Amino acid sequence: MKSALELLKNEVLLKDDTLITSKTDLKGNITYGNLDFTHYGAYSEKEFLDKPHSIVRHPFMPRAAFKLLWDTIEAKQEFFAFTCNLSKKRQTYWVFVNVTPSYNENGEVIGYYSVRRRPSKAGVETTMEIYKQLLLIEKEKGLNASVQFVLDYLEQNKISWNEFIIGLQKQAEVGGYR
Ligand SMILES: Cc1cc2nc3c(=O)[nH]c(=O)nc-3n(C[C@H](O)[C@H](O)[C@H](O)COP(=O)(O)O)c2cc1C
Numbered sequence: 001m002k003s004a005l006e007l008l009k010n011e012v013l014l015k016d017d018t019l020i021t022s023k024t025d026l027k028g029n030i031t032y033g034n035l036d037f038t039h040y041g042a043y044s045e046k047e048f049l050d051k052p053h054s055i056v057r058h059p060f061m062p063r064a065a066f067k068l069l070w071d072t073i074e075a076k077q078e079f080f081a082f083t084c085n086l087s088k089k090r091q092t093y094w095v096f097v098n099v100t101p102s103y104n105e106n107g108e109v110i111g112y113y114s115v116r117r118r119p120s121k122a123g124v125e126t127t128m129e130i131y132k133q134l135l136l137i138e139k140e141k142g143l144n145a146s147v148q149f150v151l152d153y154l155e156q157n158k159i160s161w162n163e164f165i166i167g168l169q170k171q172a173e174v175g176g177y178r
Helices: 004-009 035-041 063-074 121-140 143-156 161-170
Strands: 020-024 030-033 079-086 092-103 109-117
Touching: 004 092, 020 035, 030 035, 063 079, 063 092, 063 121, 063 143, 079 121, 079 161, 121 143, 121 161, 143 161
Parallel strands: none
Antiparallel strands: 020 030, 020 109, 079 092, 092 109
16 A cells, blocks of 8 residues: 555646536535546546545545635635645646535525646645645644644734635746646
8 A cells, every 4th residue: 555655656737727626515525526527536427426525535635624624615715725636546636726615596505616727836845845744743643733733824924824825826927837
């Protein structure tokens, strides 16, 4: 069994025009995935529909990242992140992702929508260093300490999570894409 770091080396890069989209119900079960989702995830529609989105979860991803995601979208806010996913072929693909709540005509949240595109080099490199630290904290002190590490980092830098992530993606203009 390959370690998370070994899996990172087996990487597939997104193209400039790649747009991986998916929809989930309120629990994170997949209700829709577009052609790019099928292509990069390497799961057929039959294999991914109604399955938890963790089907493409990568072991390098710290639990804190998903805690922040769910806390944010359940508070009806949008969430941005750099994440790596693992395909059925055990290949890693890094994405810049935006997740938003979807509403019905009564204003009730009925699910979530996500759009992923090619991430900036700066975004992936910075995120990798942060995730390495979070994984270590989670191993030694648990999830709460890991989330607190992120919150302290944002507080010290006087920036919100989404501002921080969007800023890193904008660096693609000078530093290029992954
Ligand atoms: C719209 C939406 C898209 C998501 N996309 C991903 C994704 O691409 N990769 C991923 O690992 N988790 C994704 N998640 C988060 C998963 O639901 C889940 O929280 C995560 O994979 C951690 O699962 P685990 O707690 O079972 O390890 C998404 C959630 C939502 C609501």
